[in-house]
Amino acid sequence: MTGVELLALAASASLLAGWRLYLVTFVTGLAMRMGWVDLPDKLAALDVLANPWVLVISGAAAVFEFFADKVAFIDSLWDGIHTVIRPLGGALLALAIVDPGDPAWQVAAFLLGGGAAFVAHAGKAGARAMVNASPEPFSNMAVSAGEDVATAGLLALAIANPVAAALVALILVLLSIWLVMAGRRALGRLVG
Numbered sequence: 633m634t635g636v637e638l639l640a641l642a643a644s645a646s647l648l649a650g651w652r653l654y655l656v657t658f659v660t661g662l663a664m665r666m667g668w669v670d671l672p673d674k675l676a677a678l679d680v681l682a683n684p685w686v687l688v689i690s691g692a693a694a695v696f697e698f699f700a701d702k703v704a705f706i707d708s709l710w711d712g713i714h715t716v717i718r719p720l721g722g723a724l725l726a727l728a729i730v731d732p733g734d735p736a737w738q739v740a741a742f743l744l745g746g747g748a749a750f751v752a753h754a755g756k757a758g759a760r761a762m763v764n765a766s767p768e769p770f771s772n773m774a775v776s777a778g779e780d781v782a783t784a785g786l787l788a789l790a791i792a793n794p795v796a797a798a799l800v801a802l803i804l805v806l807l808s809i810w811l812v813m814a815g816r817r818a819l820g821r822l823v824g
Contacts, residue, residue, distance in 0.1 A: 640798035649722035650752025722749020755808025
């Protein structure tokens with residue numbers, strides 16, 4: 633992978649970690665273990681994601697998150713707990729993907745990766761809080777399934793074509809920012 637492709641992969645993985653950290657970690661590790669992603673030697677530290685124990689733990693967490701995300705009150709609790717975990721995970725994924733020999737790139741990747749994951753998480757959690765407030769359970773399940781499909785699809789695109797995935801990720805960051813602002817306005821109308 634070229635430097636541009638690695639940065640694009642880091643951007644996409646960070647954003648997606650804001651939605652589904654464990655699925656992103658599991659699929660990235662599995663892709664490395666199966667040889668779907670050919671990483672340069674300088675990213676040998678990222679091989680930890682392909683470790684069987686990491687795969688088992690992230691896979692089990694992804695399955696738990698899949699089911700927890702379908703139940704409104706559990707999803708809201710899960711999102712609250714992961715307000716710190718997902719951005720940190722996104723920052724660490726981005727940090728692991730960029731050149732370890734350049735501290736400036738590492739700091740930039742950590743900050744941008746954490747920021748992208750936080751914005752994605754905030755947009756997801758804000759939108760889901762509104763959906764979770766509805767009395768019927770089907771909208772929550774439909775939105776959750778949509779997030780699952782979008783995450784898996786964008787992750788597959790990131791592995792196949794990181795630059796295209798980064799462009800989609802940028803659009804999703806902008807959409808997340810809009811969702812956060814729309815949620816804030818809606819909350820302001822309810823309270824005020």
